[in-house]
Amino acid sequence: MASQTYRSTRSAVDQAVSFEDAVMTGLASDGGLFVPSTIPQLPASFLDDWKDCTFQELAFNILRLYISSSEISDTELKDLITRSYSTFRSDEVTPVKVLDKSKNLYLLELFHGPTYAFKDVALQFVGNLFEFFLKRRNDGKQGDARETITVVGATSGDTGSAAIYGLRGKKDVDVFILYPTGRISPIQEEQMTTVEDKNVHTLSVKGTFDDCQDIVKQVFGDKQFNETYHVGAVNSINWARILAQMTYYFYSYFQVSKQSDLPVRFVVPSGNFGDILAGYFAKEMGLPADKLIIATNNNDILDRFLKTGRYEKSGEVKATYSPAMDILISSNFERLLWYLVRNTVTKDDNKAGEILSTWMSQLKTSGSITAQPEVLVAARADFDSQAVDDVETGATIKNIYTTHPENYVLDPHTAVGIATSLSFIAKDSKKNYISLSTAHPAKFAEVVNASLSGIDGYSFEDKVLPAELKALSTKEKRINLIDEASLEKVKSKIIEILNH
Numbered sequence: 001m002a003s004q005t006y007r008s009t010r011s012a013v014d015q016a017v018s019f020e021d022a023v024m025t026g027l028a029s030d031g032g033l034f035v036p037s038t039i040p041q042l043p044a045s046f047l048d049d050w051k052d053c054t055f056q057e058l059a060f061n062i063l064r065l066y067i068s069s070s071e072i073s074d075t076e077l078k079d080l081i082t083r084s085y086s087t088f089r090s091d092e093v094t095p096v097k098v099l100d101k102s103k104n105l106y107l108l109e110l111f112h113g114p115t116y117a118f119k120d121v122a123l124q125f126v127g128n129l130f131e132f133f134l135k136r137r138n139d140g141k142q143g144d145a146r147e148t149i150t151v152v153g154a155t156s157g158d159t160g161s162a163a164i165y166g167l168r169g170k171k172d173v174d175v176f177i178l179y180p181t182g183r184i185s186p187i188q189e190e191q192m193t194t195v196e197d198k199n200v201h202t203l204s205v206k207g208t209f210d211d212c213q214d215i216v217k218q219v220f221g222d223k224q225f226n227e228t229y230h231v232g233a234v235n236s237i238n239w240a241r242i243l244a245q246m247t248y249y250f251y252s253y254f255q256v257s258k259q260s261d262l263p264v265r266f267v268v269p270s271g272n273f274g275d276i277l278a279g280y281f282a283k284e285m286g287l288p289a290d291k292l293i294i295a296t297n298n299n300d301i302l303d304r305f306l307k308t309g310r311y312e313k314s315g316e317v318k319a320t321y322s323p324a325m326d327i328l329i330s331s332n333f334e335r336l337l338w339y340l341v342r343n344t345v346t347k348d349d350n351k352a353g354e355i356l357s358t359w360m361s362q363l364k365t366s367g368s369i370t371a372q373p374e375v376l377v378a379a380r381a382d383f384d385s386q387a388v389d390d391v392e393t394g395a396t397i398k399n400i401y402t403t404h405p406e407n408y409v410l411d412p413h414t415a416v417g418i419a420t421s422l423s424f425i426a427k428d429s430k431k432n433y434i435s436l437s438t439a440h441p442a443k444f445a446e447v448v449n450a451s452l453s454g455i456d457g458y459s460f461e462d463k464v465l466p467a468e469l470k471a472l473s474t475k476e477k478r479i480n481l482i483d484e485a486s487l488e489k490v491k492s493k494i495i496e497i498l499n500h
């Protein structure tokens with residue numbers, strides 16, 4: 001195999017960046033995202049050869065196609081995968097449940113990792129990758145000669161805890177997570193602040209999530225601070241996160257195909273477009289998926305694009321029942337646009353980079369871009385979409401709970417996906433629908449309780465809350481309070497802690 005390299009979506013030249021550099025830098029220097037210009041193809045016999053593989057074996061087969069063995073050997077890659085998924089509570093890592101056999105509706109449970117959210121699937125692996133690369137770079141070095149990384153991120157909930165659990169205890173890495181005081185759920189705060197590892201630091205900032213995110217952006221833009229402390233990111237634009245997520249598309253495809261011959265559709269609750277983009281790669285590699293269906297809440301920029309071909313910001317972010325999908329723009333969508341433009345408008349990688357670069361600055365200044373008709377046609381060949389509002393989200397949680405033989409409880413993000421699945425099933429029932437479940441319902445107690453309280457026999461404590469999460473409330477919290485949403489105050493706190 002020729003070595004696999006990566007290029008920026010906004011560049012008119014191929015920088016041929018290594019996997020290691022793509023992962024460790026996160027964002028390209030021109031502001032673009034890293035993509036492999038050629039998507040590797042599956043071996044012709046993969047449907048037979050891979051169908052009985054474990055999750056870990058599939059992960060190895062897939063990741064191997066995207067990472068040159070000169071960068072990570074077979075033994076090293078297997079070890080990284082084994083360790084990353086040993087923290088999951090399910091042997092299958094991402095098990096598939098039958099939700100309604102009569103409708104060919106399946107649920108792919110992605111929440112069996114340490115923080116009970118789908119982001120663990122990627123971040124457990126990314127944390128180990130960071131450690132692996134740093135260890136190699138620091139081999140034989142002592143003290144100040146060692147390369148260190150200071151990961152700084154803002155969270156409104158799920159990302160922060162998944163990043164903390166991915167990076168806890170990793171050598172030469174410190175992680176600082178900012179969150180708005182009093183504005184994340186108690187369980188989410190407990191998950192982040194009860195971790196005892198010395199390299200984990202939570203900053204509770206008096207302000208909003210947007211304030212936190214602004215501060216993080218400014219920290220990244222602060223050249224001097226960056227050079228001194230080597231600020232790193234693990235947000236959803238990191239290529240390794242997309243890569244690690246491909247595995248469960250294959251795994252669930254095989255599980256469901258053993259039960260039914262119908263074509264398979266994936267339905268994915270989407271925000272930043274990272275989760276479903278992994279499905280696009282799987283499909284482009286040759287996984288015979290019929291369609292990828294985007295499920296959004298009322299922050300529906302993706303649904304509107306699929307309907308109109310216009311990718312357009314709409315006013316302010318709306319606070320919904322599914323907060324992890326409350327976004328104005330889906331950052332990973334840029335990657336899909338690059339492929340669509342490259343495959344249709346121009347067959348030239350570099351020209352595609354030029355077009356994307358223009359589009360992205362246009363999006364920033366005017367708030368919208370309009371794709372060529374052939375780009376939209378290509379998008380619709382692989383994707384379909386639907387937006388679901390809060391009323392329907394709550395009703396879906398209730399409807400599944402009351403009709404499922406075991407009173408299955410959906411989290412609100414998963415419910416957006418199920419509502420979407422059900423309306424597609426009503427239009428086309430001759431398909432298997434794999435609906436991705438992105439979080440455990442205990443993480444979103446307020447919405448789940450609002451939908452289910454009062455139903456005979458329902459109890460959050462007994463029916464929903466896992467003992468492990470319940471136990472968190474008795475643990476000691478470590479919080480650094482920042483009494484003002486101020487860049488200077490955050491920076492000096494980080495410096496104080498790092499120099500301690």
Ligand SMILES: *Cc1c(COP(=O)(O)O)cnc(C)c1O
Nearest residue numbers: 270271272273274275324438439
């Ligand atoms: C992050 C997240 C999503 C959205 O995933 P994207 O990759 O941003 O599209 C959906 N549900 C939950 C629970 C999440 O944490």
